[in-house]
Amino acid sequence: MMKDRASLLREIDEVSFAINDLTLYLDTHPDCRDGLAAFHAALPKRESLLKEYAASFGPLTVDCIGKNASPADSFTWLDGPAPWEGGMF
Numbered sequence: 001m002m003k004d005r006a007s008l009l010r011e012i013d014e015v016s017f018a019i020n021d022l023t024l025y026l027d028t029h030p031d032c033r034d035g036l037a038a039f040h041a042a043l044p045k046r047e048s049l050l051k052e053y054a055a056s057f058g059p060l061t062v063d064c065i066g067k068n069a070s071p072a073d074s075f076t077w078l079d080g081p082a083p084w085e086g087g088m089f
Contacts, residue, residue: 008053012060015046 022039054064
């Protein structure tokens with residue numbers, strides 16, 4: 001079942017916050033096994049959510065551009081309306 005845009009954005013925000021928080025924690029605790037495990041578990045979750053969002057609604061971050069595109073494809077960041085044109089939200 002496809003998630004709606006707001007639900008998907010909320011999940012992306014949550015996992016992105018966790019990754020940012022873990023990054024700060026690991027800056028001061030670089031050898032913490034639990035922190036490293038949580039960080040490495042969150043990264044693929046975020047990547048998966050970003051791919052899901054890009055497939056349904058277009059790329060959310062520059063990381064989502066061109067992952068599945070051939071070299072001849074266009075720069076998809078410019079496709080569709082910009083947020084100030086009523087797109088994305």
